Amino acid sequence: MIKRMLAFLLGIFLLSTVLPAAGIFLCPHIAFAGGAVPDELPIAMRTFGIWDPHTSERLDFSVWYPGGRGGDDLPAVKDGWLVGASRRGRIIPGFYPVLIISHDAASSRYANNDLAASLAAGGFIVIVPSHYGDNQIDNSAVYSAELVRNRPRQLLRALETVLESPDFSMYVDESRIGLLGVGFGSTTVLQLAGAKPNFSGIKDYCSRVEEPDAFCAPWVNEKLARTAGEMDGMDNAGASVFKPPLTLY
Numbered sequence: 001m002i003k004r005m006l007a008f009l010l011g012i013f014l015l016s017t018v019l020p021a022a023g024i025f026l027c028p029h030i031a032f033a034g035g036a037v038p039d040e041l042p043i044a045m046r047t048f049g050i051w052d053p054h055t056s057e058r059l060d061f062s063v064w065y066p067g068g069r070g071g072d073d074l075p076a077v078k079d080g081w082l083v084g085a086s087r088r089g090r091i092i093p094g095f096y097p098v099l100i101i102s103h104d105a106a107s108s109r110y111a112n113n114d115l116a117a118s119l120a121a122g123g124f125i126v127i128v129p130s131h132y133g134d135n136q137i138d139n140s141a142v143y144s145a146e147l148v149r150n151r152p153r154q155l156l157r158a159l160e161t162v163l164e165s166p167d168f169s170m171y172v173d174e175s176r177i178g179l180l181g182v183g184f185g186s187t188t189v190l191q192l193a194g195a196k197p198n199f200s201g202i203k204d205y206c207s208r209v210e211e212p213d214a215f216c217a218p219w220v221n222e223k224l225a226r227t228a229g230e231m232d233g234m235d236n237a238g239a240s241v242f243k244p245p246l247t248l249y
Contacts, residue, residue: 041066043120044089050161052132054153061129061158062109063168064120066092091167094123097176098162100155101128104183106139112182125172129158134184143223145230148197151188153244155179191243196235199228 044067067089109128116126133141141147181189202224206216
């Protein structure tokens with residue numbers, strides 16, 4: 001399953017970075033090839049809250065999926081974002097590919113709800129965690145080496161929960177599991193694909209930038225420079241500290 005997941009992961013990531021944003025919405029029909037797919041399926045959303053066994057932190061994530069009406073109908077405002085879906089609706093029986101979305105730094109699982117809903121309407125189960133320590137409510141760990149290490153584990157933990165859920169497990173096509181990264185989430189996605197993050201270029205980055213850049217605000221640049229040193233130390237302590245072993249989950 002893991003090898004098939006990585007192959008699909010790379011294809012989806014490249015598609016999302018090479019094509020314009022509108023092109024991403026072609027993915028549901030491409031990935032669902034082999035069966036007739038309606039132009040648009042009704043969608044539902046369910047939220048999960050679990051505890052990460054490695055950090056004892058709470059991991060909250062939402063799942064968008066093809067589903068009927070549930071206990072509460074949205075739209076509703078979540079973390080300041082207007083979210084539209086049927087809440088806790090029953091999944092429409094089918095065999096669906098899965099996408100996991102990793103959000104940008106200091107963002108929210110609801111920030112990309114339009115994308116998640118569009119993908120679900122096209123026949124995906126979409127898992128979107130709020131990265132703890134790096135979201136719009138709690139950004140205490142933003143741009144830290146520990147966060148760079150923990151983010152990929154959070155994606156895998158959310159995936160494991162959905163694959164084991166009696167509400168979703170029988171409807172997941174485990175041969176088609178992929179990830180999308182938005183902003184800093186792209187780093188998280190590439191780590192799971194085997195890339196090693198390297199912050200060494202941040203040390204002289206601002207001296208080479210001509211236009212105003214938010215990363216060159218003094219407090220941000222100082223934090224990133226400190227993170228680069230922390231990452232060097234963590235990397236010297238052992239291989240693959242920034243890429244969790246996929247057999248872990």
